[in-house]
Amino acid sequence: MVSTHPTGVQDSGNKYLPPKNTDNKNLSPNQQLLPLTARTNNSGHLEIGGCDVVTLVQQFGSPLYILDEESLRTACRQYRDSFQNYYKGESQVLYASKAWNCLAVCAIVASEGLGIDVASGGELYTALTAGVTPDKIYFHSNNKSREELIYASESGCTIVVDNWYELSLLVELGKNNSSESSVPIRIMLRLTPGIDCHTHEYIRTGQLDSKFGFDPNHLDELFEEINKHKSILNCVGLHAHIGSQIFERQPHRDLAQLMVKWLQNANSKGLNITELNLGGGLGITYIESDDPPSIEEWVKPICEAIEETCNTQNLPLPKLLCEPGRSLIGTTCVTAYTVGSSKKIPGIRTYIAVDGGMSDNPRPITYQSVYRAVIANKMSAPITETVTIAGKHCESGDVLIKDATLPTTEPGDILVVMGTGAYNYSMASNYNRLPRSAAVLVELGEANLILRRETYQDLVRQDCLPEKLS
Numbered sequence: 499m500v501s502t503h504p505t506g507v508q509d510s511g512n513k514y515l516p517p518k519n520t521d522n523k524n525l526s527p528n529q530q531l532l533p534l535t536a537r538t539n540n541s542g543h544l545e546i547g548g549c550d551v552v553t554l555v556q557q558f559g560s561p562l563y564i565l566d567e568e569s570l571r572t573a574c575r576q577y578r579d580s581f582q583n584y585y586k587g588e589s590q591v592l593y594a595s596k597a598w599n600c601l602a603v604c605a606i607v608a609s610e611g612l613g614i615d616v617a618s619g620g621e622l623y624t625a626l627t628a629g630v631t632p633d634k635i636y637f638h639s640n641n642k643s644r645e646e647l648i649y650a651s652e653s654g655c656t657i658v659v660d661n662w663y664e665l666s667l668l669v670e671l672g673k674n675n676s677s678e679s680s681v682p683i684r685i686m687l688r689l690t691p692g693i694d695c696h697t698h699e700y701i702r703t704g705q706l707d708s709k710f711g712f713d714p715n716h717l718d719e720l721f722e723e724i725n726k727h728k729s730i731l732n733c734v735g736l737h738a739h740i741g742s743q744i745f746e747r748q749p750h751r752d753l754a755q756l757m758v759k760w761l762q763n764a765n766s767k768g769l770n771i772t773e774l775n776l777g778g779g780l781g782i783t784y785i786e787s788d789d790p791p792s793i794e795e796w797v798k799p800i801c802e803a804i805e806e807t808c809n810t811q812n813l814p815l816p817k818l819l820c821e822p823g824r825s826l827i828g829t830t831c832v833t834a835y836t837v838g839s840s841k842k843i844p845g846i847r848t849y850i851a852v853d854g855g856m857s858d859n860p861r862p863i864t865y866q867s868v869y870r871a872v873i874a875n876k877m878s879a880p881i882t883e884t885v886t887i888a889g890k891h892c893e894s895g896d897v898l899i900k901d902a903t904l905p906t907t908e909p910g911d912i913l914v915v916m917g918t919g920a921y922n923y924s925m926a927s928n929y930n931r932l933p934r935s936a937a938v939l940v941e942l943g944e945a946n947l948i949l950r951r952e953t954y955q956d957l958v959r960q961d962c963l964p965e966k967l968s
């Protein structure tokens with residue numbers, strides 16, 4: 499695979515487009531700003547998956563999430579193939595569906611052979627409804643409810659146990675259920691590795707001061723406790739996740755070595771750990787200066803570190819799992835908005851307002867995340883202005899992009915924000931009672947609705963008006 503970076507070339511009409519004349523399957527989707535199929539068509543419009551973005555907005559309205567099937571499938575295959583090429587043992591890539599969980603996305607990644615990491619009963623329900631088989635579903639959360647644990651154990655998925663309370667609940671559930679025929683609950687243990695990485699503090703999870711996972715200083719007690727309940731709990735593996743939007747490679751190499759040591763320790767205490775899950779975290783390109791490794795460049799050193807450490811310790815290779823979210827889906831999607839009002843404050847800035855904002859993309863207001871945009875109906879027009887893209891919410895901080903460089907914009911233009919596949923729809927809200935946006939899946943000139951736009955009726959569907967008020 500070729501890693502082509504920096505993204506885009508100037509001479510294809512717009513600098514954010516993927517390079518021309520390259521086999522797209524050789525580009526790592528996480529390193530591109532726009533989906534792999536993006537191009538400027540003969541009308542000078544942005545086209546994705548063979549569909550004109552301006553026409554998509556006419557047909558489906560805006561804001562509109564536009565998901566490129568080819569990019570998503572390419573990312574899945576690159577993860578899967580890289581493990582097959584660089585790891586001699588068994589492997590399984592899971593999609594961290596918290597990035598974007600819905601039926602169509604679950605179905606696509608599962609059809610590429612990936613499993614799914616779910617983080618709630620709702621995500622589990624969606625994955626099962628999409629037809630994902632429970633043997634490929636792994637259930638996370640630092641505070642799974644009793645009901646969620648019953649649902650997960652009855653469905654037959656693997657539960658990634660996060661803490662002592664959850665462990666005690668599982669033991670209790672297992673005891674209540676135990677009969678000659680009952681099968682032990684399949685679990686893994688999430689440990690906090692104490693490995694730091696450079697990313698926003700809100701999305702860092704590997705450091706000791708984290709709400710997630712068991713403290714590795716208590717491994718002996720933990721393994722002893724698991725050993726006592728072998729008829730109830732079938733503990734197959736260990737898990738760790740150090741954070742998200744990471745560009746460095748060393749933290750995951752260090753993690754790989756550390757996890758083999760944990761495995762050795764666990765098995766020396768009588769457990770039979772055969773799986774290691776190193777979590778997700780590979781970053782994506784949101785702006786030109788972002789320089790994440792390609793999918794292949796991320797997978798290879800992890801495989802090498804596990805193999806080297808196992809060989810040195812004379813250990814059989816464990817089944818190796820990882821669970822990327824952002825790097826699988828982040829850059830495979832854009833959000834199209836319609837430009838509305840504007841406000842020029844002389845000497846300060848010009849605000850251009852769009853018909854969505856923090857409700858469909860809460861990342862800028864939550865993490866000060868930065869994005870880039872193009873005008874879909876003016877892809878070859880010269881860049882003339884630096885403007886601030888504001889959302890339509892009743893909140894001063896509802897700004898999608900602080901300094902967007904764009905052609906001259908007018909009301910009715912279609913503004914496209916790139917890299918919105920991860921943690922946008924999944925973190926969307928109805929703030930100001932905005933109906934949640936629709937999403938379409940595009941491929942080879944065909945667009946299929948995968949999320950219906952909410953209506954005003956949907957907004958009041960769960961409301962209850964007590965009789966005394968009506």
Ligand SMILES: Cc1ncc(COP(=O)(O)O)c(C=O)c1O
Nearest residue numbers: 594739742743778779822823824
């Ligand atoms: C346990 C776990 N696994 C996987 C992921 C996915 O991370 P990313 O989207 O950075 O690949 C996360 C999110 O950070 C997570 O908390």
Ligand SMILES: N[C@@H](CCCC[NH3+])C(=O)O
Nearest residue numbers: 596701742861865920921
């Ligand atoms: N929601 C975060 C990522 C959190 C990942 C889940 N642990 C983001 O948008 O960057």
